[in-house]
Amino acid sequence: MTLSADYIVVGGGVVGAATAFHLALSGSVVLLEGHTIASGASGGPGKRGVRASGRDIRELPLAQRAYELWPTLADTLEADIGYERVGRLSVLETDEASPTGQTAFEVLRAEVQESFGIPTIIKEAQELDDLQPGLAKHVKRGLYCPLDGIVDHTATTMAFANAAKRRGADIQEHAWVERVSAEDAVHLRGQRDPIVAKKGVLIACNAHINPLLQRSFGLSLPLYPFNPQMNFVTSKEPLPINTLVSSSSRPVEIKNLGNHVYMISGGRMGGWNEKEDHGYTLDTSFDLNYRDACAILPILSQATFLHANASRQCTQSYDGIPTIDCVPGTNKVIMAAGWSGHGFAISPAVAEAIAAWMITGEKSQVLEPFNVDRWKGMME
Structure with missing residues (x-):
C-alpha cells in the first residue's frame, strides 16, 4: 500500500527538523532520518557560534532575520537551548x-x-x-x-524535532532513504512501497546528500566533506x-x-x-x-x-555558501546542503524561508543567491 504525506523531509539535522516544525502547521509531515536526530553536524559536544559577523555578503539578509528569531526561540520551542547573546x-x-x-x-x-x-x-x-x-x-x-552569541546546537535540533512532533509531524529515525523520484516518491530501505509527497520534498541530509542525489537523479553537488x-x-x-x-x-x-x-x-x-x-x-x-x-x-x-x-562530518561548498534550490528537472524536490561549517547560525531563518516556499510555491528573494545554476558545468 502506498503511503503519502503532504510534505516529506529527508534529514534530521537542524534545517530538516526546523523546516518540519514550520510545515507541520500547514499539512501532514514525515521526517526521515537515517540515524538519529542531531546525529550529524547539527549535534555533538560544546556549543556553536551564532554569528552574523564575518559572513559572506549573500548570507547577511538571512543572518539579520536569524538575529530576530534566536532570542525568543527557546520560548517558541518550549525548551532550553542554551542560547546566550555574548557578542x-x-x-x-x-x-x-x-x-x-x-x-x-x-x-x-x-x-x-x-x-x-x-x-x-x-x-x-x-x-x-x-x-x-x-x-x-x-x-x-x-x-x-x-548581537552575536552561542547556542547548544544539539539541544536546539532536538527541540525543533520535538516541537514538530507536538504539531503532528511523524519523526522517523533509522529510516534510510534509498532514493527520491522526480514524482516526489521517497523509497526507504527495506520497504517495498514508497511514501509519496503530495506537496513537496526537502532533501537536507547534509553529509549524505551527494550519494542520495547520485542514486536518485544521477548528479552531485560540488561539495567536499570535512570534520x-x-x-x-x-x-x-x-x-x-x-x-x-x-x-x-x-x-x-x-x-x-x-x-x-x-x-x-x-x-x-x-x-x-x-x-x-x-x-x-x-x-x-x-x-x-x-x-x-x-x-x-x-x-x-x-x-x-x-x-x-x-x-561530526560537515560539507564545504566551493564558494563557501550553501545550495538551496530545486533539484534540476523537478519543481517540488528541494535540496539544501553545503553549510561549510557555519550554517547553524542562520538555520532558523533558512528553515522559515524554505517552509514558506514549500507551502506557497513562491521562493523568497533571500534564497536566490543559493541557486543551483551557479554550478552549471560542475555537476555530474
Missing part, C-alpha cells in the same frame, strides 16, 4: 596606523555589515580590555558584533572570557562554556576513517588550535587539556 570579538593583530591592508578590509566589513542591519563596532586597543580582559599586547584593535575538531580545555579558576573571541588572521574561535570549560575550534580538522566511516582527533590539530588561542588570549595558558572531538 563576538574578532581581533586584529596589527598596529598599522593607516587604513591599509587588513585594517582597511575590516573597516569595509564593518560598513557592509552595518548596511545589512548587523551592528558592528571597531574597538581600538584602549577599549578592548574593558570588553575582553587578558588579550595579548600585540592585539591592537577588534571588530565587535554585540572539524573541537578542543576543550579547563582551568582551576574561572577565566574572564566574556565574549566569543576569534581572530581575523588565525583559524581559531574561543567560547566560554561555563563551569571552567572553554571550547577552542575554528578551522583545524580531525582525521576520517573511510572504512569505518567515523572521525578521529589529531594531536597536531589540538596543538595548533591551542597555540593560536594562547597567542591572542594568553590567559588560556593556565588551562589544561580536557578532551577533543572530531566525530
Whole structure:
C-alpha cells in the first residue's frame, strides 16, 4: 500500500527538523532520518557560534532575520537551548596606523555589515580590555558584533524535532532513504512501497546528500566533506572570557562554556576513517588550535587539556555558501546542503524561508543567491 504525506523531509539535522516544525502547521509531515536526530553536524559536544559577523555578503539578509528569531526561540520551542547573546570579538593583530591592508578590509566589513542591519563596532586597543580582559599586547584593535552569541546546537535540533512532533509531524529515525523520484516518491530501505509527497520534498541530509542525489537523479553537488575538531580545555579558576573571541588572521574561535570549560575550534580538522566511516582527533590539530588561542588570549595558558572531538562530518561548498534550490528537472524536490561549517547560525531563518516556499510555491528573494545554476558545468 502506498503511503503519502503532504510534505516529506529527508534529514534530521537542524534545517530538516526546523523546516518540519514550520510545515507541520500547514499539512501532514514525515521526517526521515537515517540515524538519529542531531546525529550529524547539527549535534555533538560544546556549543556553536551564532554569528552574523564575518559572513559572506549573500548570507547577511538571512543572518539579520536569524538575529530576530534566536532570542525568543527557546520560548517558541518550549525548551532550553542554551542560547546566550555574548557578542563576538574578532581581533586584529596589527598596529598599522593607516587604513591599509587588513585594517582597511575590516573597516569595509564593518560598513557592509552595518548596511545589512548587523551592528558592528571597531574597538581600538584602549577599549578592548574593558570588553575582553587578558588579550595579548600585540592585539591592537577588534571588530565587535554585540548581537552575536552561542547556542547548544544539539539541544536546539532536538527541540525543533520535538516541537514538530507536538504539531503532528511523524519523526522517523533509522529510516534510510534509498532514493527520491522526480514524482516526489521517497523509497526507504527495506520497504517495498514508497511514501509519496503530495506537496513537496526537502532533501537536507547534509553529509549524505551527494550519494542520495547520485542514486536518485544521477548528479552531485560540488561539495567536499570535512570534520572539524573541537578542543576543550579547563582551568582551576574561572577565566574572564566574556565574549566569543576569534581572530581575523588565525583559524581559531574561543567560547566560554561555563563551569571552567572553554571550547577552542575554528578551522583545524580531525582525521576520517573511510572504512569505518567515523572521525578521529589529531594531536597536531589540538596543538595548533591551542597555540593560536594562547597567542591572542594568553590567559588560556593556565588551562589544561580536557578532551577533543572530531566525530561530526560537515560539507564545504566551493564558494563557501550553501545550495538551496530545486533539484534540476523537478519543481517540488528541494535540496539544501553545503553549510561549510557555519550554517547553524542562520538555520532558523533558512528553515522559515524554505517552509514558506514549500507551502506557497513562491521562493523568497533571500534564497536566490543559493541557486543551483551557479554550478552549471560542475555537476555530474
